[in-house]
Amino acid sequence: MVLKKQYHGFNGFLVPSFPRAPRSSRGRCLLQKNVDDNQICAIELLASLAGKLLEESESSSASSIASEANKLPAIRNDAVKLEQGEDTLLKKEYVDLGSCEESVYTPVFASQNGDRKFLLKESQNNANNSILEQFSIITNSDSSDKISKDVKPIVTTNKITREAFPGKLEGGSPDPRESCGCNVDSRFCKEQQANALETGGLANGNTSNPKDPMGSYVKFPALNILDRNTQSPSCRVHVPNSSFRCRNYVKLGIRDDDENFSHCSKSITKGKAFRPPSRIGDRRIRKLLTSKYWKIAPKLRDYEHSRVALDGVKPLCHKRKLSYSRGSYQHENLHKRRKFSKRGLIIASDGGFSSESVCNSPEKGINRDKNGSSAMFLGANGVSSPVAGHQSSNQSEDSHVKLNIKSFRIPELYFEVPETATVGHLKRTIMEAVTAAFGGGLHVELLFHEKKVRDDNRTLLQTGITSDENLNGLGFSLEPTPAQASTLVCNDDPPSLLPFDIPQPISRSPASPVLDSGISDMLADPPPPLDPNKDIESNIESNHESVSSHTDILTDTTVPDCSALVAIPQMSAEAISAVPINQKPRRTAVVKRRTRRPFSVSEVEALVSAVEELGTGRWRDVKLRSFENANHRTYVDLKDKWKTLVHTAKIAPQQRRGEPVPQELLDRVLAAHAYWSQLQSKQHSKNEASTLNITDAPAI
DNA sequence: TTTAGGG
DNA sequence: CCCTAAA
Numbered sequence: 001m002v003l004k005k006q007y008h009g010f011n012g013f014l015v016p017s018f019p020r021a022p023r024s025s026r027g028r029c030l031l032q033k034n035v036d037d038n039q040i041c042a043i044e045l046l047a048s049l050a051g052k053l054l055e056e057s058e059s060s061s062a063s064s065i066a067s068e069a070n071k072l073p074a075i076r077n078d079a080v081k082l083e084q085g086e087d088t089l090l091k092k093e094y095v096d097l098g099s100c101e102e103s104v105y106t107p108v109f110a111s112q113n114g115d116r117k118f119l120l121k122e123s124q125n126n127a128n129n130s131i132l133e134q135f136s137i138i139t140n141s142d143s144s145d146k147i148s149k150d151v152k153p154i155v156t157t158n159k160i161t162r163e164a165f166p167g168k169l170e171g172g173s174p175d176p177r178e179s180c181g182c183n184v185d186s187r188f189c190k191e192q193q194a195n196a197l198e199t200g201g202l203a204n205g206n207t208s209n210p211k212d213p214m215g216s217y218v219k220f221p222a223l224n225i226l227d228r229n230t231q232s233p234s235c236r237v238h239v240p241n242s243s244f245r246c247r248n249y250v251k252l253g254i255r256d257d258d259e260n261f262s263h264c265s266k267s268i269t270k271g272k273a274f275r276p277p278s279r280i281g282d283r284r285i286r287k288l289l290t291s292k293y294w295k296i297a298p299k300l301r302d303y304e305h306s307r308v309a310l311d312g313v314k315p316l317c318h319k320r321k322l323s324y325s326r327g328s329y330q331h332e333n334l335h336k337r338r339k340f341s342k343r344g345l346i347i348a349s350d351g352g353f354s355s356e357s358v359c360n361s362p363e364k365g366i367n368r369d370k371n372g373s374s375a376m377f378l379g380a381n382g383v384s385s386p387v388a389g390h391q392s393s394n395q396s397e398d399s400h401v402k403l404n405i406k407s408f409r410i411p412e413l414y415f416e417v418p419e420t421a422t423v424g425h426l427k428r429t430i431m432e433a434v435t436a437a438f439g440g441g442l443h444v445e446l447l448f449h450e451k452k453v454r455d456d457n458r459t460l461l462q463t464g465i466t467s468d469e470n471l472n473g474l475g476f477s478l479e480p481t482p483a484q485a486s487t488l489v490c491n492d493d494p495p496s497l498l499p500f501d502i503p504q505p506i507s508r509s510p511a512s513p514v515l516d517s518g519i520s521d522m523l524a525d526p527p528p529p530l531d532p533n534k535d536i537e538s539n540i541e542s543n544h545e546s547v548s549s550h551t552d553i554l555t556d557t558t559v560p561d562c563s564a565l566v567a568i569p570q571m572s573a574e575a576i577s578a579v580p581i582n583q584k585p586r587r588t589a590v591v592k593r594r595t596r597r598p599f600s601v602s603e604v605e606a607l608v609s610a611v612e613e614l615g616t617g618r619w620r621d622v623k624l625r626s627f628e629n630a631n632h633r634t635y636v637d638l639k640d641k642w643k644t645l646v647h648t649a650k651i652a653p654q655q656r657r658g659e660p661v662p663q664e665l666l667d668r669v670l671a672a673h674a675y676w677s678q679l680q681s682k683q684h685s686k687n688e689a690s691t692l693n694i695t696d697a698p699a700i
Numbered sequence: 701t702t703t704a705g706g707g
Numbered sequence: 708c709c710c711t712a713a714a
Contacts, residue, residue, distance in 0.1 A: 593708065593709075594708065594709085617704085619703070619704095620702060635703085636702085636704095636708085639705095640709090643705085
């Protein structure tokens with residue numbers, strides 16, 4: 001099997017690695033130790049990237065910028081992928097993605113054995129806020145014989161404020177020699193480091209072509225879009241017109257400040273004003289993030305730094321819910337979680353794996369381990385304490401298996417937006433993509449030692465998932481369900497909340513680290529009911545069920561030496577094969593599905609009250625009466641909810657799912673339902689009688 | 701547009 | 708939640 005390891009960044013932005021053997025055998029990776037602190041939602045990063053992109057484009061377009069740019073220290077933005085297979089030869093190519101005004105060179109590493117590694121990155125040096133931002137998307141495909149097409153893109157984004165580096169790269173900036181890992185020219189590393197030090201810029205502890213240290217030099221930020229070409233043996237990155245589009249995009253991009261994001265979304269919400277023009281000639285941005293998995297590993301420290309430099313940043317909200325676009329997925333997932341909980345499985349998610357029933361908030365289901373990572377218990381209804389299943393009931397609490405999901409992988413996201421779209425729109429699009437990835441037709445697979453554990457009835461104990469050592473072989477994968485398409489077309493709909501909880505820096509830092517402003521806004525909890533912005537999430541539909549989403553969730557134990565991530569290659573291959581890369585072009589209309597927004601008890605209460613008073617045939621009135629301000633609740637929704645409520649009230653409590661509705665309410669539901677249906681039938685019969693009388697009258 | 705129901 | 712026939 002091929003080992004993958006990479007580094008991005010500097011400053012602690014540790015990129016996950018997937019050790020398949022004891023790290024000791026591969027040499028120590030200093031950065032890895034920061035893994036825990038570096039988790040961050042890929043989406044956020046993408047979003048922030050978009051924001052930065054805009055900023056950059058604006059500034060670069062300014063006449064004064066040109067000269068300014070020259071003054072700016074060169075930013076080194078390298079990313080490297082190290083392959084450990086002996087037979088793996090790395091080939092590096094620089095692909096000029098030509099992002100118009102900006103020159104962007106993206107190094108591409110490719111191995112001869114068929115491995116492909118595409119690096120997409122973007123960096124910038126913002127003179128205003130002194131924030132360096134690095135965005136990298138690395139795709140690499142494993143070429144293990146088993147999985148020739150297993151492509152695993154990784155996205156990483158780093159942000160650092162220049163102030164954060166007062167001359168030294170301590171902590172966050174790993175020693176290049178160490179971070180570089182194998183195949184790294186130490187001199188080069190040093191050079192890089194030196195560079196970083198003197199410029200305060202960004203230096204990745206990555207290998208770069210020693211002969212061309214500047215190969216990956218990036219003057220200006222640019223969003224590079226790489227199109228994976230699996231057919232290409234040369235592994236060259238194919239970038240179809242991306243540069244041109246990119247430029248146009250940037251230039252024409254409508255400013256959509258992060259701060260305005262939420263507001264903007266509101267205005268867009270209902271209307272479909274933003275439907276991408278379909279006219280021929282419209283240039284669009286096509287982004288093919290051929291990511292098999294995205295990994296983001298931000299560091300808390302960096303968070304803080306970013307925060308200093310960012311404006312309008314808002315604290316990351318604690319409570320976030322996972323929106324499922326697909327009921328099936330939800331159910332499946334819920335099902336899984338329940339099973340997990342039954343077995344006393346505790347999953348500590350540090351990388352933002354959550355769900356509506358997993359609250360990543362301190363007050364609920366959060367556990368802190370010695371490493372400081374928050375632990376979420378995956379269990380139905382957010383049960384915070386795992387309950388041992390019958391088969392392992394005699395285990396003590398100590399025997400609970402603790403898992404820590406460090407990151408997750410998303411195979412491929414394809415989106416398309418009109419070049420006139422705003423950055424906010426792009427952000428939303430990305431958000432949607434991810435949301436879709438998570439919400440659309442995915443099911444969870446448990447992987448153990450590279451094998452799927454298909455028998456849901458086996459206990460962890462029986463499976464062997466118990467000891468710390470064994471946990472190294474444990475993994476999860478979110479795989480697309482069979483019929484899932486794999487295209488994500490950016491729509492105009494407003495953004496939606498992330499389907500998963502954002503990594504909670506908060507959990508580690510009371511200071512509430514913040515994300516990039518734009519991102520934080522996006523991620524912010526929905527505004528109060530009356531707030532126009534509240535619809536942001538509701539209107540953002542994200543169920544592009546198609547997103548070829550095969551998402552692997554890497555897990556790691558919370559036990560000692562937990563910084564290592566476990567890769568589960570084969571599974572990926574399998575999942576991938578199910579979703580051919582070639583499917584991407586299918587940009588045909590993807591039906592969006594609204595994000596699922598379970599009714600809260602209070603909403604149910606309001607609904608019941610309204611129906612009690614108005615009856616079951618006046619949904620519009622019900623809506624006006626009790627949900628006028630809940631724009632995300634249509635009368636159809638209310639009707640549907642009532643329908644389900646009635647059903648729920650009729651079934652046994654054990655069969656009910658989701659947030660439990662107080663029995664009292666259900667009783668009222670039944671009563672009201674009985675009353676109104678009775679009335680209705682009476683009315684009906686009465687009408688019939690009257691009509692009969694009328695018709696009969698003449699006869700008589 | 702709103703209802704009513706099936707999917 | 709979605710889709711739609713019907714009203």
